[in-house]
Amino acid sequence: MDRQMGCSVAEPVRAARRVRASYEADLGELRAFLPGRVPLDELPPVLEPYLSACAQLPARYPAGNGGVRRWLEREFARDDPGVRNAIPGLSDAERDRLxxxxxxxxxxxxxxxxxxxxARFEERHxxxxxxxxxPWTALARSCGHPRVGTTWSLHLCNWAMTDRSGGAAYRPEELSADNVRLAHNWLLPPADAHLERFSTSFVLMEAQGAAVLxxxxxxVEALGCHRPDEAVASLEQLHGAMKAxxxxxxRNVRRATVDPATWLEMVQPxxxxxxxxxEPGRVEAGPSGSQVGTIQALDAVLGVGGGSSVAQLAKVGRRYMPVPHRRFLQTLDEVGPVVRAVVCRFRCDELTERFNDCIAALASFRSTHQARGAQYLRTGAGTGARASTGLTIGVEDDDPVATFNGAMAARRAETEAASLASVAQSRGPGADLTGCAGMAPAPPGACSRATEQRSWRR
Ligand code: HEM
Structure with a gap:
């Protein structure tokens, strides 16, 4: 096999083709970790009681209004065969809605x-x-994940647009805080607005994620096809999209939009x-940032290591994502090392720098998220409010902010460590050629911007 620096010459081309094919097949026509159409407003008549029960939640769920358990026990006392029979015939959009x-x-x-x-915090069954x-168990089985709410079901499919109806076409770049509303809100004013802004911030983040992807x-395609100048341009655009x-x-999760005390007391629980x-004995977490697809895609392609506890959570998080999204991420996991090898191969400082800029932008997202998250968790100190994500932070945590900061700082350090050495650094005495060891250079003239590369070749 024609091997030059860690991967055969044909491997990057194959990798680029696989990524393109999976991107088009597995991320739907929008090419995003979002539903392909505005989530539906309606369901077949036999399933309508679930939508009308959701509509009644704000009047019953806030403490002091009686709670919802007894009422839901009465409403859904029977596992209706009509409901069960309807599930297999649902379209994908109807399944998401249900x-x-x-x-x-x-x-x-x-x-x-x-x-x-x-007492609710102590319950395990x-x-x-x-x-x-x-129906929830049957539907979860058909989606291939445990019967629990996920980032997909509770955030990314729970929205509507003010200017069009359910099932309508939209473009990710059309979504904004002005036209996206929560489809099912379970709180009353004024807390309902804070829940809405928190939950739809996941939608708006993945809407920006479409440009990132x-x-x-x-x-990946430009690198795979040995077009370094085009790769430099794509990485510059990627960097801009990541910053956006x-x-x-x-912008969407800050004091002025989501009040930290309301979030902690009314939204987060x-x-x-x-x-x-x-599964007896297996405690399920629920939705989490570790199920945010765009961040996982960046980690995979940029080659961010997977040793930290947050990285491990991301792996577990995949189990709760839609199957086609998991397939796309799996493809990226497989081609990530090839992408890094190709960047190394060109020995082009500009290409390496643009690649490293994207790693820095990912670390910067993580710093921002850490600072913001800590601000929200800190609000609970001494108030008796209990925060738990069910993953990083447990209700028994004495100091959730410290737990959170420790886990997030480790993930950020792991991200920064993914940076590649520049050509100059990699030639220095005792240089550690991070990620590039043993790789032969690309053919002469492969990178027109590579001053370093040209002088090195003399
Ligand atoms: C209100 C403030 C927030 C807090 C306190 C918070 C807290 C956390 C915690 C504790 C984790 C670790 C996983 C877990 O235990 O579930 C996490 C992970 C994550 N969260 Fe948040 N989060 C907040 C808001 C958000 C929002 C609005 C988004 C996206 C729109 C987001 C995106 C992420 C991502 C991508 C991760 C994975 C960690 C990584 O890859 O670095 N978070 N968050």
């Missing part, structure tokens, strides 16, 4: 009211009413599951 409604009802049942009673447990795939995504995150779902 899954969101069942997850909203399941999670609000699990906590009964917000703020939850202390939840006896759902048969009319919720039956486009340039990421563009860069971080700005979106930081419903999201963790923190109990068994189906």
């Amino acid at each position: 899954m969101t409604a069942l997850s909203v009802l399941g999670h609000t049942f699990r906590w009964d009211c917000v703020p939850p009673a202390p 939840i006896s759902l009413p048969p009319g919720l447990a039956g 486009r340039h990421l795939v563009g860069a 995504m971080t700005i979106t995150f930081s 419903t999201f963790p599951w923190s109990a068994e779902a189906e």
